[in-house]
Amino acid sequence: MLLVNLLLALVWATLTGNMSVKNLGLGFLLGYVVLFISRNALGTRLYSIRVYRAVAFLFFFMWELLVANLRVALDVISPGTRLRPALLAIPLDATTNAEITTLANLITLTPGTMTLDVSTDKRVLYIHDMHVRDPDGARRHIKLLERKLLEVLR
Amino acid sequence: MKSLILSTAARLLMPLMLLFSIFVFTRGHNAPGGGFIGGLVAASAVSLYVVAYNVAAARRLLIMQPHTAIAVGLLIAAGSGILALLRGKPLMTGLWLNPNAAGGSAGIGTPLLFDIGVFLVVFGVTVLIVFTLAED
Amino acid sequence: MNEAVGSLTIVVGKAVMIILGLAMFLAVVRLLRGPNLPDRVVALDLISILAIGIIGAYTILANEPVYLDAAIIVALLSFLATVGFAHFLEIMTFRKRAKHD
Amino acid sequence: MESTLAFVIGGLYAAGLYLMMRRSIIKLIIGLVLLGHAANLLIFTLGQLTRGAPPLVPPGTTAPTGDFANPLPQALILTAIVIGFGVQAFALVLVQRAVQSVGTDDLDQMKSTDR
Amino acid sequence: MTEVLVAIFLVIGALFMLLGAVGVARMPDLFTRMQATSKASTLGIAAILGAVALHFGDSLAVTSRAFAVIAFVFLTTPVATQMIARAAHFINVPLWNTKINELAGQYDPVTHELHSFKPPTPTEATPTNMASVREEK
Amino acid sequence: MERLLVLPILIPFLTAVTSLLAWRWRWLQRVLGLIGAVALLLASMGLLESVRLYGIQVVQMGSWPAPFGITFVADLFGAMMVLVAGIIGLAVTVYSLVSMDAQRESFGYYPLLNLLLMGVCGAFLTGDIFNLYVWFEVMLIASFVLLVLGGERAQMEGGIKYVTLNLLSSALFLAAVGILYGLTGSLNMADLARRLPGLPSQGLVTASAMLFFVAFGIKSAVFPLFFWLPASYHTPPVAVSAIFSGLLTKVGVYAMIRVFTLMFVQDVGYTHSLILVISGITMLVGVLGAVAQNEFRRILSFHIISQIGYMTMGLGLFTPLALAGSIFYIVHHIIVKTNLFLVSGVARRVCGTYELKHLGGLYRSEPALAVLFLIPAFSLAGVPPLSGFFAKLILLKAGLETKQYAIVAVALVVGLLTLFSMAKIWNEAFWKAQPHGEPGADKELVHEPENLSPLNKGLYFAPILWLAAITVAIGLRAELFFDLASQAGQQLANPDIYIRAVLGGR
Amino acid sequence: MLVVAVLSGFALAIAAPWLVRLTRGVTGWILALLPFTLALYFSSVVPQIAAGETIGVSYPWVPSLGVNLSLLLDGLSLLFVLLITGIGSVVLVFSGGYLRGHPQLGSFYAYILMFMASMLGLVLADDVLTMFVFWELTSISSYLLIGFKHQEQASRTAALQALLVTSMGGLSLLAGALLLTQVGGAGRISELVHRAAAVHADPLYLPILLLIVGGAFTKSAQFPFQFWLPSAMQAPTPVSAYLHSATMVKAGVYLLARLSPVLGGTDTWFYLLGTVGAITMLMGAYLSLRHTDLKLILAYSTVSVLGLLTMLLGLGTDEAIRAAVTYLLAHALYKGALFLAAGTVDHEAGTRDVSMLRGLRRAMPLTAAAAGIAALSMAGLPPFAGFLGKELLYEAALHTEFRTIWTGAAVLASVFLVAAALIAGVRPFFGRVMEAKQKVHEGPVSLWIGPLLLAILGATVGLLGGVAGQNLLSPAASAIGNRPLQVEGALFHGFTFTLGLSALTLVAGVALFAKGRAVTWLGHLTSSLEQFGPQRGYFKLIDGLNSLARRQTLIFQSGYLRFYVLATMAATLGLVAYPLFASVGVRWPVSFAGLRLYELGLAVLILVAAFGAVQARSMLASVTALGAVGFSVALVFVLFGAPDVAMTQFSVETLIVILFVLVVHRLPHYSVSSSRAVKIRDAVLCTSLGALMTILVLAAAAVPLDPVVSRYYASNSVPGGHGHNIVNVILVDFRALDTLGEITVLAVAAVGVYALLRLRLSAKEEPE
Numbered sequence A: 001m002l003l004v005n006l007l008l009a010l011v012w013a014t015l016t017g018n019m020s021v022k023n024l025g026l027g028f029l030l031g032y033v034v035l036f037i038s039r040n041a042l043g044t045r046l047y048s049i050r051v052y053r054a055v056a057f058l059f060f061f062m063w064e065l066l067v068a069n070l071r072v073a074l075d076v077i078s079p080g081t082r083l084r085p086a087l088l089a090i091p092l093d094a095t096t097n098a099e100i101t102t103l104a105n106l107i108t109l110t111p112g113t114m115t116l117d118v119s120t121d122k123r124v125l126y127i128h129d130m131h132v133r134d135p136d137g138a139r140r141h142i143k144l145l146e147r148k149l150l151e152v153l154r
Numbered sequence B: 001m002k003s004l005i006l007s008t009a010a011r012l013l014m015p016l017m018l019l020f021s022i023f024v025f026t027r028g029h030n031a032p033g034g035g036f037i038g039g040l041v042a043a044s045a046v047s048l049y050v051v052a053y054n055v056a057a058a059r060r061l062l063i064m065q066p067h068t069a070i071a072v073g074l075l076i077a078a079g080s081g082i083l084a085l086l087r088g089k090p091l092m093t094g095l096w097l098n099p100n101a102a103g104g105s106a107g108i109g110t111p112l113l114f115d116i117g118v119f120l121v122v123f124g125v126t127v128l129i130v131f132t133l134a135e136d
Numbered sequence C: 001m002n003e004a005v006g007s008l009t010i011v012v013g014k015a016v017m018i019i020l021g022l023a024m025f026l027a028v029v030r031l032l033r034g035p036n037l038p039d040r041v042v043a044l045d046l047i048s049i050l051a052i053g054i055i056g057a058y059t060i061l062a063n064e065p066v067y068l069d070a071a072i073i074v075a076l077l078s079f080l081a082t083v084g085f086a087h088f089l090e091i092m093t094f095r096k097r098a099k100h101d
Numbered sequence D: 001m002e003s004t005l006a007f008v009i010g011g012l013y014a015a016g017l018y019l020m021m022r023r024s025i026i027k028l029i030i031g032l033v034l035l036g037h038a039a040n041l042l043i044f045t046l047g048q049l050t051r052g053a054p055p056l057v058p059p060g061t062t063a064p065t066g067d068f069a070n071p072l073p074q075a076l077i078l079t080a081i082v083i084g085f086g087v088q089a090f091a092l093v094l095v096q097r098a099v100q101s102v103g104t105d106d107l108d109q110m111k112s113t114d115r
Numbered sequence E: 001m002t003e004v005l006v007a008i009f010l011v012i013g014a015l016f017m018l019l020g021a022v023g024v025a026r027m028p029d030l031f032t033r034m035q036a037t038s039k040a041s042t043l044g045i046a047a048i049l050g051a052v053a054l055h056f057g058d059s060l061a062v063t064s065r066a067f068a069v070i071a072f073v074f075l076t077t078p079v080a081t082q083m084i085a086r087a088a089h090f091i092n093v094p095l096w097n098t099k100i101n102e103l104a105g106q107y108d109p110v111t112h113e114l115h116s117f118k119p120p121t122p123t124e125a126t127p128t129n130m131a132s133v134r135e136e137k
Numbered sequence F: 001m002e003r004l005l006v007l008p009i010l011i012p013f014l015t016a017v018t019s020l021l022a023w024r025w026r027w028l029q030r031v032l033g034l035i036g037a038v039a040l041l042l043a044s045m046g047l048l049e050s051v052r053l054y055g056i057q058v059v060q061m062g063s064w065p066a067p068f069g070i071t072f073v074a075d076l077f078g079a080m081m082v083l084v085a086g087i088i089g090l091a092v093t094v095y096s097l098v099s100m101d102a103q104r105e106s107f108g109y110y111p112l113l114n115l116l117l118m119g120v121c122g123a124f125l126t127g128d129i130f131n132l133y134v135w136f137e138v139m140l141i142a143s144f145v146l147l148v149l150g151g152e153r154a155q156m157e158g159g160i161k162y163v164t165l166n167l168l169s170s171a172l173f174l175a176a177v178g179i180l181y182g183l184t185g186s187l188n189m190a191d192l193a194r195r196l197p198g199l200p201s202q203g204l205v206t207a208s209a210m211l212f213f214v215a216f217g218i219k220s221a222v223f224p225l226f227f228w229l230p231a232s233y234h235t236p237p238v239a240v241s242a243i244f245s246g247l248l249t250k251v252g253v254y255a256m257i258r259v260f261t262l263m264f265v266q267d268v269g270y271t272h273s274l275i276l277v278i279s280g281i282t283m284l285v286g287v288l289g290a291v292a293q294n295e296f297r298r299i300l301s302f303h304i305i306s307q308i309g310y311m312t313m314g315l316g317l318f319t320p321l322a323l324a325g326s327i328f329y330i331v332h333h334i335i336v337k338t339n340l341f342l343v344s345g346v347a348r349r350v351c352g353t354y355e356l357k358h359l360g361g362l363y364r365s366e367p368a369l370a371v372l373f374l375i376p377a378f379s380l381a382g383v384p385p386l387s388g389f390f391a392k393l394i395l396l397k398a399g400l401e402t403k404q405y406a407i408v409a410v411a412l413v414v415g416l417l418t419l420f421s422m423a424k425i426w427n428e429a430f431w432k433a434q435p436h437g438e439p440g441a442d443k444e445l446v447h448e449p450e451n452l453s454p455l456n457k458g459l460y461f462a463p464i465l466w467l468a469a470i471t472v473a474i475g476l477r478a479e480l481f482f483d484l485a486s487q488a489g490q491q492l493a494n495p496d497i498y499i500r501a502v503l504g505g506r
Numbered sequence G: 001m002l003v004v005a006v007l008s009g010f011a012l013a014i015a016a017p018w019l020v021r022l023t024r025g026v027t028g029w030i031l032a033l034l035p036f037t038l039a040l041y042f043s044s045v046v047p048q049i050a051a052g053e054t055i056g057v058s059y060p061w062v063p064s065l066g067v068n069l070s071l072l073l074d075g076l077s078l079l080f081v082l083l084i085t086g087i088g089s090v091v092l093v094f095s096g097g098y099l100r101g102h103p104q105l106g107s108f109y110a111y112i113l114m115f116m117a118s119m120l121g122l123v124l125a126d127d128v129l130t131m132f133v134f135w136e137l138t139s140i141s142s143y144l145l146i147g148f149k150h151q152e153q154a155s156r157t158a159a160l161q162a163l164l165v166t167s168m169g170g171l172s173l174l175a176g177a178l179l180l181t182q183v184g185g186a187g188r189i190s191e192l193v194h195r196a197a198a199v200h201a202d203p204l205y206l207p208i209l210l211l212i213v214g215g216a217f218t219k220s221a222q223f224p225f226q227f228w229l230p231s232a233m234q235a236p237t238p239v240s241a242y243l244h245s246a247t248m249v250k251a252g253v254y255l256l257a258r259l260s261p262v263l264g265g266t267d268t269w270f271y272l273l274g275t276v277g278a279i280t281m282l283m284g285a286y287l288s289l290r291h292t293d294l295k296l297i298l299a300y301s302t303v304s305v306l307g308l309l310t311m312l313l314g315l316g317t318d319e320a321i322r323a324a325v326t327y328l329l330a331h332a333l334y335k336g337a338l339f340l341a342a343g344t345v346d347h348e349a350g351t352r353d354v355s356m357l358r359g360l361r362r363a364m365p366l367t368a369a370a371a372g373i374a375a376l377s378m379a380g381l382p383p384f385a386g387f388l389g390k391e392l393l394y395e396a397a398l399h400t401e402f403r404t405i406w407t408g409a410a411v412l413a414s415v416f417l418v419a420a421a422l423i424a425g426v427r428p429f430f431g432r433v434m435e436a437k438q439k440v441h442e443g444p445v446s447l448w449i450g451p452l453l454l455a456i457l458g459a460t461v462g463l464l465g466g467v468a469g470q471n472l473l474s475p476a477a478s479a480i481g482n483r484p485l486q487v488e489g490a491l492f493h494g495f496t497f498t499l500g501l502s503a504l505t506l507v508a509g510v511a512l513f514a515k516g517r518a519v520t521w522l523g524h525l526t527s528s529l530e531q532f533g534p535q536r537g538y539f540k541l542i543d544g545l546n547s548l549a550r551r552q553t554l555i556f557q558s559g560y561l562r563f564y565v566l567a568t569m570a571a572t573l574g575l576v577a578y579p580l581f582a583s584v585g586v587r588w589p590v591s592f593a594g595l596r597l598y599e600l601g602l603a604v605l606i607l608v609a610a611f612g613a614v615q616a617r618s619m620l621a622s623v624t625a626l627g628a629v630g631f632s633v634a635l636v637f638v639l640f641g642a643p644d645v646a647m648t649q650f651s652v653e654t655l656i657v658i659l660f661v662l663v664v665h666r667l668p669h670y671s672v673s674s675s676r677a678v679k680i681r682d683a684v685l686c687t688s689l690g691a692l693m694t695i696l697v698l699a700a701a702a703v704p705l706d707p708v709v710s711r712y713y714a715s716n717s718v719p720g721g722h723g724h725n726i727v728n729v730i731l732v733d734f735r736a737l738d739t740l741g742e743i744t745v746l747a748v749a750a751v752g753v754y755a756l757l758r759l760r761l762s763a764k765e766e767p768e
């Protein structure tokens, strides 16, 4: 709780562009209020996220994003030829809501794949993949991403 | 019917939106923003919660129910103007704690109070409409 | 325009505005053509993303950072609009189905 | 840009009014929203357009330097937008209830109170 | 130097966004269009707002807000995409040339709950026909 | 002084807000509503008195000087209108205490009523054209909600038309304000009045004047812009009809008179002649509409239109006497028309319907009501010595003095037709014996007739009696009222007085 | 005292309903004390007036409008005042007996007292507008009295008819009176008399005359407005006697008499009044024989006499004026008596049909006596007052231009009236005793005393003609003529030509009566046809009015909202475009200089998206297009230095889209669309309006605005408003009141949405 509050204070300070102690204090106070307001919204699990690792992962991911985007560019320019779209079910190792959500977001941001939904029992992730020649290969690719992510998160 | 991804994301997004709403609101007198936009963003945060969960859950978040927020907001807004009336000045005349301070640092003044009223009303109104429609 | 902005930035900035305008136009075409509602929603979502881009570019072009707040607003709220749209589309089918059964 | 916006305004008025003359009740509201845009743009245009200079007083000074956009029309439009928002929200719900109680979106079938 | 970097970022961003728009205009079905926009536009935003952050590099307030926008878009776009996709499924939006569909029949048509994947039986494979919900007639 | 001028908006506002806070306690809202109505009446009386004694009252909101801040101005016309609003507010509030159902009361009826009054008073007092727009919207949205509160089908159908056409009017109003601002850079009406004559293209000024005319014409329901009124005024509960009939269209007329005496007097040959022609058509079309109706409230609704024609007729004639006539007519009309609606509500309560076909027997069963109907009815028709007679007399006199014989003839004929339809109501609802059809077959009879308890009867009759007494008093003490009206007319005819009061000697 | 005389009646009218409850059977007698006292008072001033004095009072009422409560008692008003109070006393007493036990007796007294007071006011008024006030009040009280039997459809129709016809005249009179005061420069008749020459010379003289005469003719049932009077016989008989014979219908005659010094003496006056009067006289007299209803006979004979009086006033000679006042008095007395007697007969015998009434003399001797005397007076038999009147009538007719016409008409009418008098006043009481359903007997004292008194008074006037002439008629005649006129009132002037004519009249009348059976039967057959010339016109007019009203309402209040919008738009287009294009000097320069490509693109985008909203075939598709419009508009605000507006626009747009979705997702699809022709028509109109708005914007943009207000905001924002965001300072300080109104609108909208969705009235608890 304290951690999140401090984090919010930091966000506040960066937003306002004023890193003075006074402003940080105000940010802490406001963060406390915000957290109080959203006390029901924040489940306990969120606190366990190690935010800095997540951020680091995000930057790594952006690079991959940039590179692989070129492939999509080709698809866009000539959509008819290379597309093999498919809707796939991916069994999940991720268990918490935060993990699943993060994974889902990353899949969407990864070129060629896009999360469609999570089964109600949280055991399967459904995705849309534009270039499926081999469904199991595609599934393996996603599982790789999941493993990497879980390494960061756990 | 609930989307797991959305509801998880909403937990993170909502505090951020609320924070931004306060940010926009407090800056309002000196930069773009103010009570109206602040109130709308705050209400949007609550609306997101309505979509991700439901009205009942969103209602539990609120310190002040929308009806009350509207009435209190109106009262604050009008009250900030009436204060001047009580001091023998025309309605809505700005009263400042430190009126002679240079360059926009006059501290607290009734116009800011007025903007708080606006914030509350806008927030209350939007939330009330969204709640009512979503519950219907 | 502001003298703090170099001529390169101005030229590029204007060009970028035009590119984004073109992109906007394409998005509007999809918005009008559909054919299904989700297509339109996707287009509308893209329009708001493009709006963020335009605001960002214009922030540089006009050398006026205050517009960035507008971009934040669009980012926060357009998401809500899209989610809302999708959510109620789903409710719509949900209700219809419930009525049938 | 004034001339261009003049045509935009005219187009918005035309579109809004056209929608208000349709039989479907929901188009009515869409038309009203378009009319609102038209009116706001009209005030904005006639309050004189200034590119990219928001009416802000730079920190540390007491008055804006150089060219700045006319703040008054902006304040008027803000008020008009917000009022329009409230009114449109209400009208929208009214439409919903009307359709529910009459059973159709056809305005031609909503004339029992005139005769 | 900064000016050149800003210009490059701007152009990259604009081109990515244009790419997304072209994708939306040209791709054959809803899901592929969403694939195009969700990537191109987020990247475009990142580039353009990165340019903003560079341009106003000496102002922490501006830079941090620019990054805030980027973070927010990265956070929200996938969520929005997922929501649309989910809704689209219930509306039965047609899929282009999609041979493998493991999602078909997994949604409970009444409760909208999503089952874990099991191979579809012939009866379940019947699409939940919601033609009436589709707009154009 | 400065407090008096803003009290007419603050009192209803605070009443409404405290009522909102008391959302769950219906009885408290009723008490607050009553207190607020009394306070508003007292404040408006004080305001008129101070205007009468000390001349035009002006307050600069926020202490920002004109034309930069928003100006509140009370000239005699404005103050009189506020007073009438106070009178009507009290009457309708008391009437509502007994006539309004508990469900509507617990869904914000009293706060809405007060916010409506706030909008109305604001419109009467503001000296700023955009602020006028804002008050119009306050009034409008409150009226929207009051109109459809309850959600019956007829309310919905009437509400759609009312809302649409009034919003159309608002859009035109806003555009007109924008154009005026674009021409002058100012929003203060006195300042505008000073600047407009100096503009190079007067044709443009006249064109924007006509935009205002259409906008206010819709609100005030003149021909051919009145459609929303007959479609909706008979659909809400009668207390709401009553306050609408009294105040809403009159705010439109007020605004029209205000701008066409203060600001748009450059091309009187076009604008005011046009207003005169439209007045005549409005009178005729309205009264013929009433002739065609067979329902108590619909007849009254169409008469509103007809009488709006009289009010604008004074503006069209555009002499001090004619303006005085308009003012006199407006004041008279508000009181009388509201009263007739209140009477119709009692008739409905007693007989269970508004349909003339099914009404009857009230002459025997409610003789007091019969008398209390005749007074406003005859006043409406201009029968001496009631208020309506003098109202009409002034206008006729002004018309004859300016040799506008055609409009005078129309006004006379319309007076006769008004008498005709008042007599129709009297014949059917009062003189005729109540028809005894088989009760189930009557579709119109949606409400069981009932006997009123003495307390209820008192609450029903008190406001009716109060308004009837005012009608009689205006007639018998017509000199006092005419004196006020003609002073107000003088002020309108000499806008310099107003301009100097707002802007000072500049 | 004059004011007291007028106001006391009104006061007593208000008190009457309570008095009835207190005093039950004798109320009539008590109430009659008032008019009786007044009659005594006015009698006491007779010598004063006869001496040429007048009594006047004036109270300011609305002096600024020239409306004053000016009352003046002169010879003419005195004559009327005495009739009103005298007959009023009689009628009140009579009513007590006639309507004994009637549940509405209280209001009856109230109305009749109100009428009496109004009538007094009318004849005493010296101010034309005051006179109009009372004039209208008599119409109103007449309406209420005719409709006294309000549960009968016929009564209501007759009441309405009388009201409409007399009010129409009233309005005509009002217009005439206003013009007259304007032309004559005074509101007081006693002053206007001195300005007669100016009035005659004014170009407005003819309109004034026609308008005022129109008022008089409707009130006094002159051709072609006579039809309301017979219908008015639906009223209880005392009302017929009082209003529709003795007093109110004479108000028109009074008006003509009163204004004859002002308006009279011209050719127009002469021909107009003379002709209309003569026609009315003949027609009324003839029609009186065509009926068997006692009251209708009397009513038509009243019409005849009213015509006669009008004719005499039109002739305007000394003789004519003398004749008029004399006949007026005589008629009031005998007709009052006859009506009341008819009422008694009706009351006791249960019918008014003269073909059935016979031999009532035995059962009702006193009534018979009263009726007989009155009838003889009506027939013009000496020594009754009627004889005096007829003598003078012939005298006047013989001494005027076109005398054959006047004389012929007068004699013919008189012959008919003789017959009518015998039918109505004599025959019912003689002959075989009729078989009645009920036992016929004399009524109570209240019923017979009145008619008897009036009849005797009529005889007395005849016998003491000199006294009456000296004290009452001469002053009245002088007032009408505005010159000293003596009415001698002698019964016998020697064997003159007029006496011969009188004798001839009597003989012819008796002969007509004797052969009257045929006439009566003929009348029976044709009455339904002939009576209703103007009557049918009236009903046709009412029907026409109703159908015109219905048709007009069907057109204008069609119920089609799109028609309403269309009409509104068309009106806007016409009203705004005309001054814009008609006036010179309005320019609307179009300039694309300095326009940037992306700005143009944005503009095109807005229009395309708006077009998309128009074209969309589903509601939600329209909503997305709407969202696109809103976002593009917001971008315009971004480009032109309005970040606050842009932010607001973005957020509002988003919320509106969400609300639309929330609402629309439960609505049906667009189900209907208009025909192609309609669409084209609408498109043309809307495009025109759009073009008009474009032109307005172009033109207004060409006029540079004065930036002084905005500059003030800019320079005071920081020092005075303590804020650097000028827009925000405007919103919360410079123009905070706007914002207060704005959030009020929001609050109300929210309450409205809440109430609309939550408040569903249960079927049980209907709104009141």
Ligand code: NA
Pocket: B092, B093, B094, B111, F062, G732, G733, G734, G736
């Ligand atoms: Na202030």
Ligand code: NA
Pocket: D046, F182, F183, G700, G701, G702, G703, G704, G705
């Ligand atoms: Na301009």
